[in-house]
Amino acid sequence: MSKKIIASFTVSRLEILDEQGRTDAELMPDLTDDDLVRLYELMLLTRQFDQRALHLQREGRLGTYPSVLGQEASQVGSAYALQNSDWLFPAFRELGVFVTLGYPLAEIYQYWNGDERGLLCPEQLNIFPICIAVGTHIPHAVGAAMAARYRGDPIATACYFGDGGTSKGDFHEGLNMAGVFQAPVVFIIQNNQWAISISRNHQTAAETLAQKAIAYGIPGIQVDGNDVLAVYQATREALQRARSGGGPSLIECETYRMADHTTADDAARYRDPEEVQRWQRRDPLLRMRRFLADRGLWDDARQQQLETEIDARLDRAVAREEATPPARARDIFAYTWTEMTPRQKRQLQQLRDLRELDHG
Amino acid sequence: MKESLFEFILPDLGEGVVEAEIRAWHVAVGERVKEHQSALEVETDKAVVDVPVPRAGIIRTLNHEVGDRVPVGSVLLTIATGEFEADSVPAPAAGAVVSPVRKSHGIVGVLPEAPSAGPPEGPVTEAPVVSGEKKAVPLRALPRVRALAKARGVALETLRGSGPDGRITEEDVLTAAGAEPSGDAGDSGRRVPLAGLRRRIAEHLLEAQRRTAFVTTMAETDVTRLWTLKARQRDELAGRGVKLTLLPFFMKATQHALAEFPRLNARVDEAAGEIELLAECHLGVAVDSREGLLVPVVRDVGTKSVVDLAIELQQLAEQAESRSLSREQLQGSTFTLTNFGGFGGSFATPVINYPNVAILGFGGISEKPWVVEGEIVIRRILPLSLTFDHRVLDGAEATRFLVRVGQFLEDPGLLFIESV
Numbered sequence: 033m034s035k036k037i038i039a040s041f042t043v044s045r046l047e048i049l050d051e052q053g054r055t056d057a058e059l060m061p062d063l064t065d066d067d068l069v070r071l072y073e074l075m076l077l078t079r080q081f082d083q084r085a086l087h088l089q090r091e092g093r094l095g096t097y098p099s100v101l102g103q104e105a106s107q108v109g110s111a112y113a114l115q116n117s118d119w120l121f122p123a124f125r126e127l128g129v130f131v132t133l134g135y136p137l138a139e140i141y142q143y144w145n146g147d148e149r150g151l152l153c154p155e156q157l158n159i160f161p162i163c164i165a166v167g168t169h170i171p172h173a174v175g176a177a178m179a180a181r182y183r184g185d186p187i188a189t190a191c192y193f194g195d196g197g198t199s200k201g202d203f204h205e206g207l208n209m210a211g212v213f214q215a216p217v218v219f220i221i222q223n224n225q226w227a228i229s230i231s232r233n234h235q236t237a238a239e240t241l242a243q244k245a246i247a248y249g250i251p252g253i254q255v256d257g258n259d260v261l262a263v264y265q266a267t268r269e270a271l272q273r274a275r276s277g278g279g280p281s282l283i284e285c286e287t288y289r290m291a292d293h294t295t296a297d298d299a300a301r302y303r304d305p306e307e308v309q310r311w312q313r314r315d316p317l318l319r320m321r322r323f324l325a326d327r328g329l330w331d332d333a334r335q336q337q338l339e340t341e342i343d344a345r346l347d348r349a350v351a352r353e354e355a356t357p358p359a360r361a362r363d364i365f366a367y368t369w370t371e372m373t374p375r376q377k378r379q380l381q382q383l384r385d386l387r388e389l390d391h392g
Numbered sequence: 393m394k395e396s397l398f399e400f401i402l403p404d405l406g407e408g409v410v411e412a413e414i415r416a417w418h419v420a421v422g423e424r425v426k427e428h429q430s431a432l433e434v435e436t437d438k439a440v441v442d443v444p445v446p447r448a449g450i451i452r453t454l455n456h457e458v459g460d461r462v463p464v465g466s467v468l469l470t471i472a473t474g475e476f477e478a479d480s481v482p483a484p485a486a487g488a489v490v491s492p493v494r495k496s497h498g499i500v501g502v503l504p505e506a507p508s509a510g511p512p513e514g515p516v517t518e519a520p521v522v523s524g525e526k527k528a529v530p531l532r533a534l535p536r537v538r539a540l541a542k543a544r545g546v547a548l549e550t551l552r553g554s555g556p557d558g559r560i561t562e563e564d565v566l567t568a569a570g571a572e573p574s575g576d577a578g579d580s581g582r583r584v585p586l587a588g589l590r591r592r593i594a595e596h597l598l599e600a601q602r603r604t605a606f607v608t609t610m611a612e613t614d615v616t617r618l619w620t621l622k623a624r625q626r627d628e629l630a631g632r633g634v635k636l637t638l639l640p641f642f643m644k645a646t647q648h649a650l651a652e653f654p655r656l657n658a659r660v661d662e663a664a665g666e667i668e669l670l671a672e673c674h675l676g677v678a679v680d681s682r683e684g685l686l687v688p689v690v691r692d693v694g695t696k697s698v699v700d701l702a703i704e705l706q707q708l709a710e711q712a713e714s715r716s717l718s719r720e721q722l723q724g725s726t727f728t729l730t731n732f733g734g735f736g737g738s739f740a741t742p743v744i745n746y747p748n749v750a751i752l753g754f755g756g757i758s759e760k761p762w763v764v765e766g767e768i769v770i771r772r773i774l775p776l777s778l779t780f781d782h783r784v785l786d787g788a789e790a791t792r793f794l795v796r797v798g799q800f801l802e803d804p805g806l807l808f809i810e811s812v
Contacts, residue, residue, distance in 0.1 A: 089403075090441060090442065091443055092401060295405070298439030386535050
């Protein structure tokens with residue numbers, strides 16, 4: 033008889049760029065100056081798009097909207113590592129990912145204005161529809177990854193969800209299956225500390241979310257989610273491993289939801305304003321801007337110019353969105369099945385009968 | 393000079409928000425504003441929200457005042473947009489308040505609503521076309537409402553929708569069909585939204601039930617003498633335009649009894665763990681209005697005569713009916729009365745008007761056999777129901793208070809003895 037340690041595990045955390053904009057040269061990812069500037073530009077675009085969306089919602093020009101304020105690095109950094117052939121399975125608070133992949137801005141506004149046609153993914157991108165239901169898309173991402181593996185496609189799938197999503201049964205099932213079948217999927221947790229009004233401490237007793245990977249026999253890592261370089265590096269490694277047959281990975285991006293859960297929420301009712309202030313100092317854009325300025329890649333003039341350019345771009349996107357004619361009721365039938373079922377045909381006829389009332 | 397007037401409609405700022413209270417205006421009439429510039433701060437059920445304007449231009453009107461509760465869909469303010477010469481357009485006086493209107497009107501002629509509703513691209517066959525080439529605004533109504541209209545023989549195009557974006561509601565159809573819009577009789581099987589005043593009543597009552605340890609005690613009192621007194625004075629006061637009811641007497645009796653039992657004229661400070669005994673006597677009086685229960689407050693009952701109270705109650709009832717009671721008139725009660733006798737009830741278990749400590753209910757007066765000095769006689773009997781917060785006082789004290797109110801009502805002369 034004996035009792036002995038049969039296995040022990042460690043959890044790593046990756047930080048490359050600190051709050052002052054200093055970097056660890058040894059850990060620096062292989063990125064050109066253009067890439068570094070591009071990362072910052074994408075984060076700024078995300079932030080300004082986000083701010084505009086909040087204004088539009090308050091003006092009655094957009095539906096309920098979930099702000100990504102504070103999570104720009106976690107989203108832009110991870111998406112920057114994706115290739116067009118990879119598949120994206122988003123939750124719903126991934127604006128920065130969409131922006132980075134080059135999704136048309138007008139269509140993002142269109143979707144948040146309640147028009148599902150905004151989710152019609154452009155040909156060159158591989159993006160599944162936004163998934164509002166928490167965590168239900170995790171098994172889908174695993175399934176798509178398994179399919180890619182059977183077909184021998186050298187791609188990976190990237191699945192985004194929040195800290196709240198890790199408490200779902202789908203998370204367990206998805207990660208377990210991905211581990212067993214070595215599916216080429218990268219699970220990217222946007223740990224923004226709050227699942228609506230449930231804090232991270234009330235979400236799980238586990239010290240990190242990254243360590244959940246251990247139970248499924250897959251690599252897991254925590255990264256400073258407000259450090260765009262660390263997020264990029266960790267995601268890039270995980271994606272390369274997946275594409276080359278190395279199986280799935282879990283990445284916990286530790287970040288913070290600076291805004292309310294959505295425009296229909298008031299976070300001041302349940303969270304300490306001091307906590308928000310603490311995270312303010314860790315702003316992902318601020319540190320990247322400092323870093324670029326130190327390298328001579330950025331200055332105030334460029335900042336101002338870019339802000340103006342982005343504003344003009346957003347103006348055009350909003351104008352395009354607002355000029356789009358609304359969907360017609362009958363479109364529901366056109367987009368559900370390739371061919372309508374008898375029941376749907378009856379329903380379409382009923383709709384037409386009702387419409388006849390309009391014409392008297 | 394070519395100017396168009398843009399009406400900024402209060403949007404649904406959350407999910408299912410039905411109204412918002414104006415907390416502050418950040419802009420003034422005549423001020424030039426940029427798109428997305430913050431114009432006002434409002435408070436909804438969910439949050440305090442800064443509201444920016446969707447158009448650049450010059451503020452022409454601010455249609456509400458701070459403190460107003462504004463339903464979603466109302467015009468908040470108007471902005472002169474487009475090409476205009478600011479100096480040549482007479483601006484309304486600062487702080488001008490105009491009554492909300494729904495459709496857009498240009499200074500010169502009628503203009504399209506907003507660019508966002510611009511003409512659709514390509515052929516759209518479903519847009520209903522009425523006379524000539526003029527495009528009609530599409531009818532907005534749910535299939536259920538359309539089916540209802542068909543069943544009731546109501547032509548939808550003749551209706552003006554009262555819902556969001558001019559949507560035609562079931563009520564619109566029922567009203568047009570001649571049915572009572574809010575009566576329950578024809579509404580069986582219909583789902584009525586718990587909105588506006590009804591919802592606030594619901595929330596308030598639920599809060600009272602959750603936060604108090606409520607007990608109801610009941611008593612009957614002989615008000616024959618009071619009845620006679622009222623009948624005697626009624627005609628004389630009617631000549632002065634005052635309608636005398638028993639309610640002012642009930643209020644005076646309550647006020648005097650409260651002076652003797654201060655724990656019933658109090659509120660619980662839960663944060664401090666204290667009972668705050670209140671010096672003043674402001675009586676909330678439950679009033680049944682068309683849209684539901686309202687509780688206006690009569691202040692400083694101790695300084696007012698029965699006639700004063702009768703006049704004030706008359707005014708409050710009129711205001712309640714026209715929904716013109718101010719917030720101040722609905723706040724600050726120290727104790728509440730509810731007079732449901734008029735509807736035929738006798739005893740009840742009224743719900744405390746939190747944060748009051750108790751509520752006194754007056755049932756219907758009826759003639760009953762009553763024993764007076766060993767004889768059975770017919771007297772006018774008033775049922776009393778007192779609900780109190782058992783956290784603050786016990787049954788014995790509450791019952792003594794109730795009996796005391798009963799004594800004053802039984803022998804109104806006692807009020808004369810007690811009054812200072």
